[in-house]
Amino acid sequence: MLLTSEHEELRRTVKRFITERINPHVEKWEAEECFPAHQVFREMGELGLLGLDKPVEFGGLGLDFSYNAVLAETLADIDCGGVPMAIGVHTDMATPALARHGSDALRNEFLAPAISGEQVACLGVSEVGGGSDVASIRTGARRDGDDYIIDGGKMWTTSGTQADFCVVLANTSDGPVHKNKSLIVVPMKTPGVQVAAKIRKIGMHASDTAQLFFDAVRVPQRYRIGEEGRGFIYQMEQFQIERLWAALNAAGNLDRAIAATVDYTRQRKAFGKSILDNQWVHFKLAEYKTEVEALRSLAWRAVALVVAGKDATELASMAKLKAGRLMREVTDGCLQFWGGMGYTLENPVSRMFRDGRLMSIGGGADEVMLQIIAKRMGIHPQDA
Numbered sequence: 318m319l320l321t322s323e324h325e326e327l328r329r330t331v332k333r334f335i336t337e338r339i340n341p342h343v344e345k346w347e348a349e350e351c352f353p354a355h356q357v358f359r360e361m362g363e364l365g366l367l368g369l370d371k372p373v374e375f376g377g378l379g380l381d382f383s384y385n386a387v388l389a390e391t392l393a394d395i396d397c398g399g400v401p402m403a404i405g406v407h408t409d410m411a412t413p414a415l416a417r418h419g420s421d422a423l424r425n426e427f428l429a430p431a432i433s434g435e436q437v438a439c440l441g442v443s444e445v446g447g448g449s450d451v452a453s454i455r456t457g458a459r460r461d462g463d464d465y466i467i468d469g470g471k472m473w474t475t476s477g478t479q480a481d482f483c484v485v486l487a488n489t490s491d492g493p494v495h496k497n498k499s500l501i502v503v504p505m506k507t508p509g510v511q512v513a514a515k516i517r518k519i520g521m522h523a524s525d526t527a528q529l530f531f532d533a534v535r536v537p538q539r540y541r542i543g544e545e546g547r548g549f550i551y552q553m554e555q556f557q558i559e560r561l562w563a564a565l566n567a568a569g570n571l572d573r574a575i576a577a578t579v580d581y582t583r584q585r586k587a588f589g590k591s592i593l594d595n596q597w598v599h600f601k602l603a604e605y606k607t608e609v610e611a612l613r614s615l616a617w618r619a620v621a622l623v624v625a626g627k628d629a630t631e632l633a634s635m636a637k638l639k640a641g642r643l644m645r646e647v648t649d650g651c652l653q654f655w656g657g658m659g660y661t662l663e664n665p666v667s668r669m670f671r672d673g674r675l676m677s678i679g680g681g682a683d684e685v686m687l688q689i690i691a692k693r694m695g696i697h698p699q700d701a
Contacts, residue, residue, distance in 0.1 A: 318383060331392065351478070369385050398675070399672065406438070406440060409562045414555050438480060440484050441471035442471070463539075470529060472528050475526055478525040478527045484542070485503050494549075498548035500551050503540070509532040512527050519674070520675060557629055564615070571609045571648075574666050578666060582602075601654075612636065642677065645673065652666050
């Protein structure tokens with residue numbers, strides 16, 4: 318799809334914000350294994366960056382998803398993966414269902430402060446025994462008068478140690494697994510909510526990741542997003558957006574990895590010539606560049622479907638799958654061309670190598686993407 322001058326102005330605003338307000342602090346945040354989400358989000362809220370496609374009446378700009386896509390791509394300019402991931406969780410993973418299906422009262426209470434950056438959102442879907450297999454979650458919410466009582470736990474919760482509220486997927490009945498779930502907003506200061514652990518990871522260090530427990534957590538039923546029993550459907554809608562966000566952000570990161578590797582191999586000499594002058598090296602980098610452009614085209618084709626109000630599940634799944642594979646292949650290949658320097662912590666490509674490994678796991682593993690694509694093709698055994 319064709320981008321307008323408004324899209325490019327947004328890109329310039331985001332780049333300027335990253336240069337001035339984020340990248341100077343990335344090394345400190347990586348070392349501390351956390352970034353100040355409230356501070357960063359308030360500043361982004363003031364620029365209107367947290368509600369690009371959210372309803373105007375709740376503080377958003379009311380634009381279409383193509384603007385979110387530009388934001389996702391441009392956030393790759395951040396010198397680490399953890400900060401953009403946390404921003405993406407807030408804008409395109411934890412709040413889309415709330416914006417689309419939440420009551421006006423619920424959106425006033427939670428979406429509006431999320432858009433302004435006054436509150437940080439997180440998403441509670443994955444569990445210790447159920448990550449990509451969303452249907453198997455065990456967290457339950459039983460009715461008690463006008464309230465829900467929530468018991469269970471969530472795992473891999475981005476921004477979980479800092480968030481003000483969590484959008485929790487829970488079983489609200491004993492019905493079929495695809496029809497018994499609801500999305501419920503849970504304020505993190507509610508009695509019974511416990512941040513059990515901050516999880517250390519091999520990458521994404523600047524983003525805090527938590528394990529959460531819910532012990533008889535009482536919240537009003539009015540905190541439910543949309544209809545009871547429709548949570549699985551709403552979450553699948555959110556996954557579609559999340560996977561596109563991931564693919565677009567990956568394309569931007571891979572461009573940076575290739576560009577940095579070109580610069581380094583042009584300067585590095587071995588056996589009387591630059592590393593880049595070896596045919597294997599420049600041919601391989603040309604191939605990587607071609608693959609990334611194919612990923613970007615696939616992702617933007619899916620974005621066009623979303624903007625048109627059409628189902629982009631198949632293309633989004635393909636883009637997410639391809640992004641995960643390329644984040645592994647391209648960063649590994651580029652790292653090799655850096656030689657010993659590629660194995661150092663401060664190397665930008667080694668950080669992308671570590672951060673990017675999550676792409677094939679989070680938001681639905683590669684194997685789940687393949688399953689979705691196979692079902693759409695009509696060749697999955699369950700469809701036989």
